Amino acid sequence: xxxxxxxxHSSAHVLxxxxxxxxxxxxxxxxxxxxxxxxYDVELRHRITPEDFPRIEAEMKAETKANHVFERVEVTRDxxxxxxxxxxxxxxxxxxxxxxxxxxxxxxxxxxxxxxxYRNGDFTDLCAGPHVMRTGNIxxxxxxxxxxxxxxxxxxNPQLQRIYGTxxxxxxxxxxxxxxxxxxxxxxxxxLGAEMGLFAMDPEYVGPGxxxxxxxxTAIVEELEKLAKETExxxxxxxxxxxxxxxxKMYQTSGHLPYYAESMFPAMELEDDGGARASSPHSEASSxxxxxxxxxxxxxxxxxxxxxxxxxxxxxxxxxxPHHHRIFAxxxxxxxxxxxxxxxxxxCYRYEQSGELFGLMRVRSLNMNDAHIYCTEEQxxxxxxxxxxxxLKYFSIFGLGKYQMRFSTHDPEKLGQxxxxxxxxxxxxxxxxxxVLVESxxxxxxxxxxxxxxxxxxxxxxxxxxxxxxxxxxxQVDFAVPRKFGxxxxxRDNVEKxxxxxxxxxxxxxxxxxGFLIEHYAGNFPLWxxxxxxxxITIGDDPALADYAKAIHRELRASEVRTDIDLSNDPIKAKIxxxxxxxxxxxxxxxxxxLEAGNVSVRLHGKGNVGAKPRAEALAGILAAIRExxx
RNA sequence: GCCGGCAUAGCACAGUGGUAGUGCAACGGUUUUGUAAACCGUAGGUCGUCGGUUCGAAUCCGACUGCCGGCUCCA
Numbered sequence: 001x002x003x004x005x006x007x008x009h010s011s012a013h014v015l016x017x018x019x020x021x022x023x024x025x026x027x028x029x030x031x032x033x034x035x036x037x038x039x040y041d042v043e044l045r046h047r048i049t050p051e052d053f054p055r056i057e058a059e060m061k062a063e064t065k066a067n068h069v070f071e072r073v074e075v076t077r078d079x080x081x082x083x084x085x086x087x088x089x090x091x092x093x094x095x096x097x098x099x100x101x102x103x104x105x106x107x108x109x110x111x112x113x114x115x116x117x118y119r120n121g122d123f124t125d126l127c128a129g130p131h132v133m134r135t136g137n138i139x140x141x142x143x144x145x146x147x148x149x150x151x152x153x154x155x156x157n158p159q160l161q162r163i164y165g166t167x168x169x170x171x172x173x174x175x176x177x178x179x180x181x182x183x184x185x186x187x188x189x190x191x192l193g194a195e196m197g198l199f200a201m202d203p204e205y206v207g208p209g210x211x212x213x214x215x216x217x218t219a220i221v222e223e224l225e226k227l228a229k230e231t232e233x234x235x236x237x238x239x240x241x242x243x244x245x246x247x248x249k250m251y252q253t254s255g256h257l258p259y260y261a262e263s264m265f266p267a268m269e270l271e272d273d274g275g276a277r278a279s280s281p282h283s284e285a286s287s288x289x290x291x292x293x294x295x296x297x298x299x300x301x302x303x304x305x306x307x308x309x310x311x312x313x314x315x316x317x318x319x320x321x322p323h324h325h326r327i328f329a330x331x332x333x334x335x336x337x338x339x340x341x342x343x344x345x346x347x348c349y350r351y352e353q354s355g356e357l358f359g360l361m362r363v364r365s366l367n368m369n370d371a372h373i374y375c376t377e378e379q380x381x382x383x384x385x386x387x388x389x390x391x392l393k394y395f396s397i398f399g400l401g402k403y404q405m406r407f408s409t410h411d412p413e414k415l416g417q418x419x420x421x422x423x424x425x426x427x428x429x430x431x432x433x434x435x436v437l438v439e440s441x442x443x444x445x446x447x448x449x450x451x452x453x454x455x456x457x458x459x460x461x462x463x464x465x466x467x468x469x470x471x472x473x474x475x476q477v478d479f480a481v482p483r484k485f486g487x488x489x490x491x492r493d494n495v496e497k498x499x500x501x502x503x504x505x506x507x508x509x510x511x512x513x514x515g516f517l518i519e520h521y522a523g524n525f526p527l528w529x530x531x532x533x534x535x536x537i538t539i540g541d542d543p544a545l546a547d548y549a550k551a552i553h554r555e556l557r558a559s560e561v562r563t564d565i566d567l568s569n570d571p572i573k574a575k576i577x578x579x580x581x582x583x584x585x586x587x588x589x590x591x592x593x594x595l596e597a598g599n600v601s602v603r604l605h606g607k608g609n610v611g612a613k614p615r616a617e618a619l620a621g622i623l624a625a626i627r628e629x630x631x
Numbered sequence: 632g633c634c635g636g637c638a639u640a641g642c643a644c645a646g647u648g649g650u651a652g653u654g655c656a657a658c659g660g661u662u663u664u665g666u667a668a669a670c671c672g673u674a675g676g677u678c679g680u681c682g683g684u685u686c687g688a689a690u691c692c693g694a695c696u697g698c699c700g701g702c703u704c705c706a
Binding site: 047049050145146147148149150153154155159160161162164194195201203204208262263319348350352353354355356357361362363366368369370459470471472473474505508509511512513537539540541542569570571572573574575576577578579580581587589591592593594601603608609 | 632633634635636642662663664665666667668669679696697698700701702703704705706
């Protein structure tokens with residue numbers, strides 16, 4: 001635990017002390033330090049709102065001012081249980097009700113482990129520590145928000161009120177922290193995306209979680225696809241294209257149904273005569289509130305019923321793998337064909353729970369930078385390594401430094417439930433992956449029980465501007481599903497064998513990756529990605545200047561540079577301000593001086609005027625920077 | 632899906648019982664300019680939806696939908 005985490009953990013105790021002074025019956029669960037602060041989970045009849053914060057903070061202040069010592073006390077299990085039953089844990093003294101969450105926690109502490117309490121003034125808590133010496137060591141604190149959380153993070157457990165706060169050694173550091181949060185809010189991709197006209201959400205007509213890519217956002221989408229296509233072509237991938245839906249049999253075979261069904265849009269059902277009907281009966285309810293019956297349909301009290309039995313069901317695809325597997329199955333394969341690397345920017349649909357949707361980071365329609373590599377066991381290590389190297393190459397292009405590689409493995413106790421029951425294959429593939437990671441010198445953390453149901457995986461975790469964690473890229477091993485689809489290749493020894501499959505998506509989905517890039521660059525995209533790469537700005541609307549500007553505009557557009565032109569008669573300062581606000585990467589300012597000299601005055605977004613250059617030199621520089629994808 | 636909050640013009644916000652306002656953006660005009668915002672004018676909202684209370688509702692109450700903060704979950 002770092003010094004700051006220790007301080008914040010102590011702050012949580014001070015928070016609990018303060019809440020108990022106001023509401024002595026409060027029941028506390030867990031109060032750890034977290035990124036950016038701390039929280040304490042509390043069960044309390046009174047709904048704590050930000051209006052209560054001043055009152056609670058005043059009590060906290062009193063506690064830090066009292067400068068109580070944090071006293072560590074070792075107790076036996078029986079003593080701890082007895083105290084909990086008397087309601088004295090996470091409490092100021094004995095209470096009529098037991099400290100039920102603390103009791104539950106004590107009972108789960110393994111035999112033989114030391115049990116400790118911490119006291120500050122009247123407050124006693126079950127706690128492993130450590131803490132700062134005295135409550136007065138907490139120099140500055142503030143409560144920030146209140147949310148709700150399930151006890152132990154399990155949605156079957158009761159929901160507690162989670163009071164968040166933050167604390168620092170002194171007020172200066174706390175002020176800096178809040179200033180930084182303000183800055184971070186400005187980078188929020190939802191805000192920038194709207195301001196810059198990159199994407200739009202239209203929950204009423206299109207639906208929640210179904211982003212519309214506006215022209216400027218689409219420019220970024222297409223640049224990323226171009227990068228992926230070039231990179232994958234060079235790495236020996238071949239491109240395929242598949243439909244957005246498939247029959248039920250596809251997902252029964254893959255094993256996604258019924259386990260994954262909740263995350264899929266409901267099936268489209270076809271009647272026996274081939275006519276489609278809505279799959280959900282409540283879609284019949286009149287949404288217009290009119291009393292007229294839908295034409296051509298017989299109303300019925302029990303709701304509209306299909307006249308014919310369901311002949312077929314189709315699902316929007318939630319993943320591309322099964323389609324790619326069927327592409328593999330479409331032709332016979334020899335070991336000479338392997339590795340076969342099928343790539344596609346596949347559009348998938350996932351019915352994420354409404355509360356999970358979050359801007360572009362979590363959506364219901366996803367364009368995935370997907371590929372499936374079918375290979376032999378001998379080829380696996382090289383292929384897996386090459387995929388990891390591709391990740392690193394991408395990250396260097398985007399100047400992405402802060403990420404974490406997470407190696408997710410299975411939990412042997414959940415074989416046959418969460419994970420396919422193939423203990424030998426799990427061990428073998430996990431060993432292979434671990435070896436590749438170690439040999440490549442890639443730093444990673446290993447997380448059990450997080451694998452896909454069909455094999456181990458590596459996820460790359462990043463953090464959004466406002467601190468949420470996301471998986472931005474994934475690299476997964478699949479030793480199970482190819483067999484379910486009966487995929488085989490004929491080996492050297494003339495025996496049919498099942499290939500291993502690597503699922504990989506180094507650029508994740510367009511939605512999440514671009515959402516992340518917006519925040520990463522704070523909207524100030526490098527030239528090659530910038531939605532508006534160049535804007536030509538004339539000083540005044542003199543026709544001679546306009547002609548010169550139009551010629552440059554034509555020349556840039558002929559080279560597929562996203563260029564706009566501002567010929568208006570607004571004052572030059574206003575035109576510059578417009579372009580800067582729009583985060584246009586390069587501004588070419590043209591006045592009479594430039595026209596006469598055959599120059600353009602180059603101004604870079606955020607960097608200001610960099611001076612006049614000969615027209616040809618300036619344009620060649622722009623083309624080269626784009627071609628080389630320079631920062 | 633769960634807990635809590637919020638919903639007024641394209642955007643940012645004001646308006647707490649007497650039938651809607653400001654700034655920016657948009658549009659029309661004036662201004663003719665050297666690197667972050669010139670001036671004048673015009674237009675734009677059945678105040679998320681449905682229902683209730685009231686002589687009267689943006690305002691009070693309820694339901695629904697959506698969004699936001701979290702939880703759960705995930706590319």
